[in-house]
Amino acid sequence: xxxxxxxxxxxxxxxxxxxxxxxxxxxxxxxxxxxxxxxxxxxxxxxxxxxxxxxxxxxxxxxxxxxxxxxxxxxxxxxxxxxxxxxxxxxxxxxxxxxxxxxxxxxxxxxxxxxxxxxxxxxxxxxxxxxxxxxxxxxxxxxxxxxxxxxxxxxxxxxxxxxxxxxxxxxxxxxxxxxxxxxxxxxxxxxxxxxxxxxxxxxxxxxxxxxxxxxxxxxxxxxxxxxxxxxxxxxxxxxxxxxxxxxxxxxxxxxxxxxxxxxxxxxxxxxxxxxxxxxxxxxxxxxxxxxxxxxxxxxxxxxxxxxxxxxxxxxxxxxxxxxxxxxxxxxxxxxxxxxxxxxxxxxxxxx
Amino acid sequence: xxxxxxxxxxxxxxxxxxxxxxxxxxxxxxxxxxxxxxxxxxxxxxxxxxxxxxxxxxxxxxxxxxxxxxxxxxxxxxxxxxxxxxxxxxxxxxxxxxxxxxxxxxxxxxxxxxxxxxxxxxxxxxxxxxxxxxxxxxxxxxxxxxxxxxxxxxxxxxxxxxxxxxxxxxxxxxxxxxxxxxxxxxxxxxxxxxxxxxxxxxxxxxxxxxxxxxxxxxxxxxxxxxxxxxxxxxxxxxxxxxxxxxxxxxxxxxxxxxxxxxxxxxxxxxxxxxxxxxxxxxxxxxxxxxxxxxxxxxxxxxxxxxxxxxxxxxxxxxxxxxxxxxxxxxxxxxxxxxxxxxxxxxxxxxxxxxxxxxxxxxxxxxxxxxxxxxxxxxxxxxxxxxxxxxxxxxxxxxxxxxxxxxxxxxxxxxxxxxxxxxxxxxxxxxxxxxxxxxxxxxxxxxxxxxxxxxxxxxxxxxxxxxxxxxxxxxxxxxxxxxxxxxxxxxxxxxxxxxxxxxxxxxxxxxxxxxxxxxxxxxxxxxxxxxxxxxxxxxxxxxxxxxxxxxxxxxxxxxxxxxxxxxxxxxxxxxxxxxxxxxxxxxxxxxxxxxxxxxxxxxxxxxxxxxxxxxx
Ligand SMILES: Cc1ncc(C[n+]2csc(CCOP(=O)(O)OP(=O)(O)O)c2C)c(N)n1
Ligand code: SF4
Numbered sequence: 001x002x003x004x005x006x007x008x009x010x011x012x013x014x015x016x017x018x019x020x021x022x023x024x025x026x027x028x029x030x031x032x033x034x035x036x037x038x039x040x041x042x043x044x045x046x047x048x049x050x051x052x053x054x055x056x057x058x059x060x061x062x063x064x065x066x067x068x069x070x071x072x073x074x075x076x077x078x079x080x081x082x083x084x085x086x087x088x089x090x091x092x093x094x095x096x097x098x099x100x101x102x103x104x105x106x107x108x109x110x111x112x113x114x115x116x117x118x119x120x121x122x123x124x125x126x127x128x129x130x131x132x133x134x135x136x137x138x139x140x141x142x143x144x145x146x147x148x149x150x151x152x153x154x155x156x157x158x159x160x161x162x163x164x165x166x167x168x169x170x171x172x173x174x175x176x177x178x179x180x181x182x183x184x185x186x187x188x189x190x191x192x193x194x195x196x197x198x199x200x201x202x203x204x205x206x207x208x209x210x211x212x213x214x215x216x217x218x219x220x221x222x223x224x225x226x227x228x229x230x231x232x233x234x235x236x237x238x239x240x241x242x243x244x245x246x247x248x249x250x251x252x253x254x255x256x257x258x259x260x261x262x263x264x265x266x267x268x269x270x271x272x273x274x275x276x277x278x279x280x281x282x283x284x285x286x287x288x289x290x291x292x293x294x295x296x297x298x299x300x301x302x303x304x305x306x307x308x309x310x311x312x313x314x315x316x317x318x319x320x321x322x323x324x325x326x327x328x329x330x331x332x333x334x335x336x337x338x339x340x341x342x343x344x345x346x347x348x349x350x351x
Numbered sequence: 352x353x354x355x356x357x358x359x360x361x362x363x364x365x366x367x368x369x370x371x372x373x374x375x376x377x378x379x380x381x382x383x384x385x386x387x388x389x390x391x392x393x394x395x396x397x398x399x400x401x402x403x404x405x406x407x408x409x410x411x412x413x414x415x416x417x418x419x420x421x422x423x424x425x426x427x428x429x430x431x432x433x434x435x436x437x438x439x440x441x442x443x444x445x446x447x448x449x450x451x452x453x454x455x456x457x458x459x460x461x462x463x464x465x466x467x468x469x470x471x472x473x474x475x476x477x478x479x480x481x482x483x484x485x486x487x488x489x490x491x492x493x494x495x496x497x498x499x500x501x502x503x504x505x506x507x508x509x510x511x512x513x514x515x516x517x518x519x520x521x522x523x524x525x526x527x528x529x530x531x532x533x534x535x536x537x538x539x540x541x542x543x544x545x546x547x548x549x550x551x552x553x554x555x556x557x558x559x560x561x562x563x564x565x566x567x568x569x570x571x572x573x574x575x576x577x578x579x580x581x582x583x584x585x586x587x588x589x590x591x592x593x594x595x596x597x598x599x600x601x602x603x604x605x606x607x608x609x610x611x612x613x614x615x616x617x618x619x620x621x622x623x624x625x626x627x628x629x630x631x632x633x634x635x636x637x638x639x640x641x642x643x644x645x646x647x648x649x650x651x652x653x654x655x656x657x658x659x660x661x662x663x664x665x666x667x668x669x670x671x672x673x674x675x676x677x678x679x680x681x682x683x684x685x686x687x688x689x690x691x692x693x694x695x696x697x698x699x700x701x702x703x704x705x706x707x708x709x710x711x712x713x714x715x716x717x718x719x720x721x722x723x724x725x726x727x728x729x730x731x732x733x734x735x736x737x738x739x740x741x742x743x744x745x746x747x748x749x750x751x752x753x754x755x756x757x758x759x760x761x762x763x764x765x766x767x768x769x770x771x772x773x774x775x776x777x778x779x780x781x782x783x784x785x786x787x788x789x790x791x792x793x794x795x796x797x798x799x800x801x802x803x804x805x806x807x808x809x810x811x812x813x814x815x816x817x818x819x820x821x822x823x824x825x826x827x828x829x830x831x832x833x834x835x836x837x838x839x840x841x842x843x844x845x846x847x848x849x850x851x852x853x854x855x856x857x858x859x860x861x862x863x864x865x866x867x868x869x870x871x872x873x874x875x876x877x878x879x880x881x882x883x884x885x886x887x888x889x890x891x892x893x894x895x896x897x898x899x900x901x902x903x904x905x906x907x908x909x910x911x912x913x914x915x916x917x918x919x920x921x922x923x924x925x926x927x928x929x930x931x932x933x934x935x936x937x938x939x940x941x942x943x944x945x946x947x948x949x950x951x952x953x954x955x956x957x958x959x960x961x962x963x964x965x966x
Contacts, residue, residue, distance in 0.1 A: 121623065122629070
């Protein structure tokens, strides 16, 4: 059950990161999801990425909507504030939180039902506003929590567990995020930790709207033959365009790949992404190219994964609104209130 | 030939301007109202406009009222009929003995007039066309020309209008002089060709005092600035849009860092009301003061989030500028019709705090106070305005602020408190007032973090669907609502000159009409004690007031007597003793209406006095 906390005991020999934190410091409560659920692997990847980045756990605000996926913030970063809001509305809550305090790290976790159906609008608008966040959709193509209905990301022609064929077209959240101007767009697979962990780390370092669509099989309702979001199907159809490593600002870049196959992208916060190209022609700085590439591969039934687009010089909503550097939530009457003298003047102008 | 003696009155009459939307008349009409104020005579203007943009009719009504009655009066003493489309209806609305002012460039058949009114024609189009060639100029200056003619007819001091024009076009010399010129074109024509002044006159006095002239929405928005709101998310809807627009303007003026030029606020036009309230809740959860402004349809959309704010105990401020519902109703007409929808918004057992300001001055104060209340009570606070106060200029006392005032951030547990080892249970009632402590995200590396959710949880914010745990939480929320009673603005009572068994309860924008109605009722021999409710939950004095009177009238602007329902529901009172007086055609309630409704009921009571049963 969710309220069972993990034992606090730390093995003295556990590896520590730069802040002296161990892996355990990034864990949360024990998961209540089905054993084998893809979402739990994503939880593990988030823990890993935060550990590797040496993030102070309490500096993260983790916000979600409603669904199995949206429950997961309870299972990582136990020392962070979490917010399980209402179905589909994580993006607005996160936007507000971000406006209140620009200094924290904002992690939005959502499901495909949450983001592609009831919350499709909020997903789109938070992306187009450039909210500085890492927005992860744990995409299983079904409504897990309400037991197996098709979601809007279920592929046309794919089958439900009961054998019903989906006749609606699918929404590809990655394509939409690209179209809406997300400045960091990636797709990955919950079963591919080596790809997912650095993607999450790079997204956290990105200043702007980062979106990661993670195919995350629902073993209870969407892991059968005929599903295009099952473990087997994704493994067979996965076509990675790149693999990456994230190097925090201070680290020297060790280029141990053949020239021409690695590309270093320096992000706003000083972190560097070393992209190992698998597809030699793929250019992650070309938004239009990414869109076409995706469509071509989707038509062939392939799932393109990797960092699909990044604009390392992105701006965020605070830049657009020209807000002060000081977090708004720390300001008091002395800085915010114009005072009685200004009010007297105002009154005088209304006579 | 007139069947009725022309009306004659100094500083007490109603002028209504009938215009076509988009003709640029609004600023000339408003200048007319302001010019009268500059004579020291109170005015109460109202915009009457349909929900469309161009070409359809609009009216602007100015009640000139030396006695300072700021409610609508009803009836029109002088009609400035500038819209041929509404001509017949406009003419019919003039009081017997009243005046009609019209553009006489094209002659009208006599059947188009009435015998019992005085018709005043000024060839406005002819004057304009002979002076201006540019079509837009012709349209705009025609309005100033009729203002000039009216100033002569009503015996107004042209210097005061010139002064106003001077202030409006300060630094734009060309516009200034051309407006003054147009004013005199109209004025001189009237002086030379008509009998000036007429029976209705404006005479200088000193009845305005230091009062200010402001719209409720602008005042509420300034209240948000003074109250420390830093995040505003909104979605356009009449009649609330001008709250966000005014907040933007006030922030631009008052909230930029002088050194960097950066904004100490964030305003987002949400994609809808769901997003707007979501942003407010996210920002408030993270310790910023945040609000949204909306109207009925927006409230409907926000209800799921309002329930979350209630149950997860997150502050939020919603300014609801009410308009006539249900559904899209009459978008540009006023009502007080969202009382129940807001008091009990969302599914499950919920109750919310409502504030009812009576005028812009209170809108300012209550708006500022709403942020303290929201943080103190960690819940949604509704500021309930309506179109009548929100979108019309009102004369009200000057806005006041105490510079010693600090914001009440409520019960927030800080890093230091956590370090001291204070027990932090997010939903723990440490003080017995039902209000728990909260922490802001990012407060402490190992203490004080918790998971916010709309699902049931225990006192330490741990997920739980245990029945007793849920009930414990719901009981605490009741205690918290009881605490709110003493924190919200109290009702104000005013007693009749003689002891009476009858009382009247009213609230919000009904106030000025009610004040005036009391005078009319006294003249009819009816004495009433009155209680103006300023907030929900109701203070205990509401129950006492009910107990002290045999009958209490509840005056409100909606069909179903929603405030009465709320009083009955919350006080467990016998509904028979609460007499509903309702007005809901979308126009603001008038003193005449209230006095007639209560007066008739009182007369009836006197004819058939209630007798004690004889045993
Ligand atoms: C307004 C509203 N409608 C419906 C629901 C019921 N509901 C809960 S979770 C969910 C779907 C979750 O699907 P998804 O976001 O894909 O997450 P998953 O459980 O698959 O991880 C639905 C429809 C709700 N909680 N709120
Ligand atoms: S139902 Fe599906 S999505 Fe939900 S926990 Fe089980 S496997 Fe995961």
